[in-house]
Amino acid sequence: MTTPLTRQSLAQLDAADPLVAFGDRFNLPEGVIYLDGNSLGALPKGAAERAAQVVTEEWGQGLIRSWNTAGWFEMPLKLGDKLGRLLGANPGETAITDTTTLNLFKALASALRTQKADAPQRRVILTERDNFPTDIYIAQGLADLVNSLSQETGVAYEVKLIDSEAQLRAALDETVAVVALSHVNYRTGSMWDMDQVTAAIHASGALVVWDLAHAAGAVPIDLNSADADYAVGCTYKYLNGGPGSPAFIWVNARHHERFWQPLSGWWSHKSPFEMADSYTPANDIRRFMCGTQPVTSLAMIEAGLDIALEADMGKVRANSLELVDLFIELVETRCAGYGLELVTPREHAARGSHVSFRHEHGYEIIAALIDQGVIGDYREPEVLRFGITPLYLTRTDIWDAVEKLREILHTNAWQREEYAVRNAVT
Amino acid sequence: MTTPLTRQSLAQLDAADPLVAFGDRFNLPEGVIYLDGNSLGALPKGAAERAAQVVTEEWGQGLIRSWNTAGWFEMPLKLGDKLGRLLGANPGETAITDTTTLNLFKALASALRTQKADAPQRRVILTERDNFPTDIYIAQGLADLVNSLSQETGVAYEVKLIDSEAQLRAALDETVAVVALSHVNYRTGSMWDMDQVTAAIHASGALVVWDLAHAAGAVPIDLNSADADYAVGCTYKYLNGGPGSPAFIWVNARHHERFWQPLSGWWSHKSPFEMADSYTPANDIRRFMCGTQPVTSLAMIEAGLDIALEADMGKVRANSLELVDLFIELVETRCAGYGLELVTPREHAARGSHVSFRHEHGYEIIAALIDQGVIGDYREPEVLRFGITPLYLTRTDIWDAVEKLREILHTNAWQREEYAVRNAVT
Numbered sequence: 001m002t003t004p005l006t007r008q009s010l011a012q013l014d015a016a017d018p019l020v021a022f023g024d025r026f027n028l029p030e031g032v033i034y035l036d037g038n039s040l041g042a043l044p045k046g047a048a049e050r051a052a053q054v055v056t057e058e059w060g061q062g063l064i065r066s067w068n069t070a071g072w073f074e075m076p077l078k079l080g081d082k083l084g085r086l087l088g089a090n091p092g093e094t095a096i097t098d099t100t101t102l103n104l105f106k107a108l109a110s111a112l113r114t115q116k117a118d119a120p121q122r123r124v125i126l127t128e129r130d131n132f133p134t135d136i137y138i139a140q141g142l143a144d145l146v147n148s149l150s151q152e153t154g155v156a157y158e159v160k161l162i163d164s165e166a167q168l169r170a171a172l173d174e175t176v177a178v179v180a181l182s183h184v185n186y187r188t189g190s191m192w193d194m195d196q197v198t199a200a201i202h203a204s205g206a207l208v209v210w211d212l213a214h215a216a217g218a219v220p221i222d223l224n225s226a227d228a229d230y231a232v233g234c235t236y237k238y239l240n241g242g243p244g245s246p247a248f249i250w251v252n253a254r255h256h257e258r259f260w261q262p263l264s265g266w267w268s269h270k271s272p273f274e275m276a277d278s279y280t281p282a283n284d285i286r287r288f289m290c291g292t293q294p295v296t297s298l299a300m301i302e303a304g305l306d307i308a309l310e311a312d313m314g315k316v317r318a319n320s321l322e323l324v325d326l327f328i329e330l331v332e333t334r335c336a337g338y339g340l341e342l343v344t345p346r347e348h349a350a351r352g353s354h355v356s357f358r359h360e361h362g363y364e365i366i367a368a369l370i371d372q373g374v375i376g377d378y379r380e381p382e383v384l385r386f387g388i389t390p391l392y393l394t395r396t397d398i399w400d401a402v403e404k405l406r407e408i409l410h411t412n413a414w415q416r417e418e419y420a421v422r423n424a425v426t
Numbered sequence: 427m428t429t430p431l432t433r434q435s436l437a438q439l440d441a442a443d444p445l446v447a448f449g450d451r452f453n454l455p456e457g458v459i460y461l462d463g464n465s466l467g468a469l470p471k472g473a474a475e476r477a478a479q480v481v482t483e484e485w486g487q488g489l490i491r492s493w494n495t496a497g498w499f500e501m502p503l504k505l506g507d508k509l510g511r512l513l514g515a516n517p518g519e520t521a522i523t524d525t526t527t528l529n530l531f532k533a534l535a536s537a538l539r540t541q542k543a544d545a546p547q548r549r550v551i552l553t554e555r556d557n558f559p560t561d562i563y564i565a566q567g568l569a570d571l572v573n574s575l576s577q578e579t580g581v582a583y584e585v586k587l588i589d590s591e592a593q594l595r596a597a598l599d600e601t602v603a604v605v606a607l608s609h610v611n612y613r614t615g616s617m618w619d620m621d622q623v624t625a626a627i628h629a630s631g632a633l634v635v636w637d638l639a640h641a642a643g644a645v646p647i648d649l650n651s652a653d654a655d656y657a658v659g660c661t662y663k664y665l666n667g668g669p670g671s672p673a674f675i676w677v678n679a680r681h682h683e684r685f686w687q688p689l690s691g692w693w694s695h696k697s698p699f700e701m702a703d704s705y706t707p708a709n710d711i712r713r714f715m716c717g718t719q720p721v722t723s724l725a726m727i728e729a730g731l732d733i734a735l736e737a738d739m740g741k742v743r744a745n746s747l748e749l750v751d752l753f754i755e756l757v758e759t760r761c762a763g764y765g766l767e768l769v770t771p772r773e774h775a776a777r778g779s780h781v782s783f784r785h786e787h788g789y790e791i792i793a794a795l796i797d798q799g800v801i802g803d804y805r806e807p808e809v810l811r812f813g814i815t816p817l818y819l820t821r822t823d824i825w826d827a828v829e830k831l832r833e834i835l836h837t838n839a840w841q842r843e844e845y846a847v848r849n850a851v852t
Contacts (some may be wrong), residue, residue, distance in 0.1 A: 027482075027486045028486075029486070029487045029489070032489070034489060036489065036490045039490050040485070040489060040490045040493075042486075042489065043481065043482070043485050043486035047481060048478065048481045048482050048486070051477050051478070051481050051722060052474065052477070052478060054669070055469065055473060055474045055477050055668065055726070056453075056469070056474050058669075059466070059469050059668055059669055060453045060454075060455070060468075060469035060474070061455045063455070063458070063460060063462065063466060063468065063801060064462045064465050064466045064801060064803065065796070065801070066669070067466075067669075072669060072670075098524075098525075098528070098717075099524075099691065099716060099717030099718060099719075100717060101689070101691035101692070101716050101717035102524070102528065102689060102691070102716060102717060105688075105689060109571060112575055113571075113574055113575065116574060116575055120577065129703050130703075132692075133692050133695070133698070133701050133702060133703065134691045134692035134693075134717060136703055136704070136705070137690045137691060137692060137694075137695060137704075137705040138689070138690060138691055138716075140690065140704065140705045141687075141688040141689060141690030141705065142688060144686075144688060144690075145535060145539075145571070145572070145688035146571070146572055146575045146576065148539055148542060148686075149538055149539065149542055149572045149576075149583065150572065150575075150576040150577070151546065151576070157575070161703060187701075234718075236718075242481065242485055242720075242721070242722060243480070243484075243485055243492070243493075243498060243718075243720075243721035243722065244498075244718045244719045244720040244721040244722075244724070245720060246720060247717075260570075260574075261567075262531075262567040262568060262570060262571035263527070263528065263531060263564070263567060264563045264564060264566065264567030264570075265525070265527035265528070265560045265563060265564055266527070266558075266559050266560035266563060267560075268563075269559070269563060272559070273806065274806060275559050275613075275805065275806045276559060277555050277556075277559065277562055277587060278562070278563075278566065279562070279563040279566045279567065290525060290527050290528060290564075291525030291526060291527035291528060291560060291673075292525060292660075292662075292670045293525075293670045294668075294669075294670040294671060294672060294720035294722075294723030294724070295668070295669035295670040295723070296477060296668060296669065296670075296720075296722050296723045296726065297720030297721070297722045297723040297724075298670070298720070298723075300481070300722065370491070375489060375490060375491070377490065379701065380699065380700060380701045
């Protein structure tokens with residue numbers, strides 16, 4: 001940079017940035033710099049009003065009638081279509097329902113069944129050792145279910161873990177049925193090249209499921225352009241849907257009539273109100289639904305989606321890259337010598353929208369930061385993680401956060417005993 | 427009765443009834459008699475305030491910290507224990523999580539796996555043809571998953587349907603692994619004798635899952651006294667948890683360490699924040715959880731539970747029986763000759779807390795009733811269904827509802843074309 005990097009120079013850049021105005025669309029607490037929007041996004045204005053409307057009017061006054069009159073029945077697909085516009089989805093390809101973990105189970109089971117018909121020797125689910133653990137656990141649960149209930153001996157379904165793209169490519173042999181990858185890694189922030197990796201997986205004869213939990217709303221995504229098979233993800237991180245808001249599942253339209261999934265609740269039935277005594281799946285994305293959704297938590301998602309759709313995703317991404325670059329530069333200049341080691345890739349194309357550092361006292365440092373109003377989070381082992389959400393973070397926020405980090409490191413404030421908060425949810 | 431049955435005589439009984447005061451604990455719309463609390467319960471006072479607190483304070487101000495500071499982490503089990511007191515559960519046996527359909531999948535898969543170890547020839551899931559359809563569909567989905575992915579030929583997992591208790595008892599042979607029954611039938615209101623039927627199922631060597639969707643909060647239940655294995659159910663009917671509020675699962679403590687379930691998300695892991703790359707289940711009811719729950723919808727459940735726990739369940743049951751008897755008597759006297767045929771058992775021990783009638787124009791009659799402010803619902807085929815919720819229904823409500831029904835039948839008002847509402851959610 002030609003001008004020296006100061007808080008004032010950053011404030012000038014903020015003042016000229018149209019995206020900064022989106023900060024007014026959120027209610028954030030005073031005195032807090034929130035760097036954990038990759039774990040739980042901030043409260044959009046309008047969400048509290050929407051919740052009150054659902055509870056007081058639609059539930060309280062409309063009662064059961066609101067399933068029709070307030071559009072509750074349509075919400076999973078209507079909101080799914082809105083969300084889909086951020087994913088490169090076509091209308092009718094996305095549903096908001098259940099949790100990310102459950103949606104991954106549906107996608108993996110569906111992929112295994114399709115492979116069973118075409119290529120029965122493909123019985124491996126390939127995923128990342130460094131994936132968010134629930135993705136590994138649910139794959140293991142699925143394989144274990146089939147293996148344990150089957151009477152057969154011999155080759156069983158298996159979950160294999162890879163540690164790098166080179167290992168992934170080497171592992172793509174004729175035994176692999178499906179590959180489940182997190183587009184952006186929950187800990188490191190590193191990002192797969194969705195187009196190239198999808199193509200490599202398809203070339204090997206396998207199917208792919210992308211977990212977009214740390215990507216949706218954070219980076220530009222085009223699932224159809226990448227020709228992906230399935231995607232799942234959550235709405236409570238960069239999409240600001242609220243705590244535990246229902247997750248999404250996307251299935252490429254070319255698969256809708258063919259693919260089957262085993263969590264075949266009545267919402268996935270072709271005619272749920274006929275009350276038939278045998279299951280006939282819907283011939284569209286409804287096939288990937290299951291049971292009745294939590295209406296209040298579901299309805300609130302719309303407030304965050306509307307803000308995200310108003311923003312220019314390319315501009316969000318540009319700001320995210322700039323803010324992460326700034327964070328790294330400030331840590332490496334103003335916190336030099338304190339032992340923080342960058343974990344996140346520097347290369348723009350190889351990272352998402354959070355930035356992580358390793359430090360042997362990472363846990364205590366994060367606890368001290370939170371105590372001082374700079375909210376990041378901690379991930380085993382030794383990782384300090386900071387979510388960068390350009391819709392409500394500015395350059396001066398980044399400056400102030402790193403200054404607080406510097407002060408804590410400089411004064412050894414993190415050694416104080418009271419810093420014993422427990423980890424938050426990813 | 428010695429005194430003639432009049433609206434006035436009923437009003438006198440209401441005035442002397444301490445349970446009637448519980449009606450003030452709910453916000454109900456003016457001019458409505460709500461007979462669909464078995465589909466979506468009414469709005470308890472306090473629920474809207476709790477939702478606002480979660481959204482505005484806990485999410486908006488607390489942000490990610492609220493997982494710890496607002497007790498979000500503990501809610502599924504804390505609320506589960508509260509609910510468990512209505513089910514004859516011991517502390518630590520009940521979790522509120524996911525949907526009824528998904529919890530049934532977990533319970534059935536767990537039961538099949540246990541049987542596989544002890545009695546591998548037991549591969550039949552037995553359930554009722556007249557069960558709520560999603561219960562049949564999810565059993566079929568589970569069997570289909572294992573059968574379709576297995577390489578073996580020969581005997582496969584199978585879902586068999588029974589139509590009566592006699593058929594159930596006859597079907598309990600050495601091939602049956604697990605029996606899934608709805609304690610109270612969603613359409614007819616008929617109720618199984620949980621103690622006797624559980625004993626018969628156990629005597630045959632099978633396990634039992636009780637679906638309590640139309641029973642929890644409606645009738646006295648003692649799962650431990652009945653020695654049941656699993657139970658699932660929903661919180662948005664007689665428990666007044668709100669639209670689509672998360673469901674519950676109960677597992678007898680004697681099974682906690684032994685039973686396994688395949689929807690093995692990170693919330694079921696022994697140490698979810700260790701981020702281990704292989705799955706180790708928790709040794710308690712947490713094993714039956716999966717992913718992050720919708721906090722706002724979950725938190726609101728407490729308002730309804732607190733009211734239910736304050737009421738005397740024996741008194742609720744007594745009023746329910748009296749109100750249903752009254753409904754039947756009034757229909758059979760004041761609506762005689764209009765072709766309504768009672769579907770629900772008259773015998774007290776054989777029914778739950780809703781009452782159903784068959785009529786060839788049932789759909790149109792219900793639509794007319796709803797239009798006139800008497801909200802019941804319709805279920806295929808030709809069934810008018812009325813939920814009786816003594817916490818917010820009085821004897822005079824029943825009188826007024828049947829009078830409205832009589833007027834609609836007498837004037838043929840149901841023939842008017844505009845009555846074309848669509849069915850509501852069960």
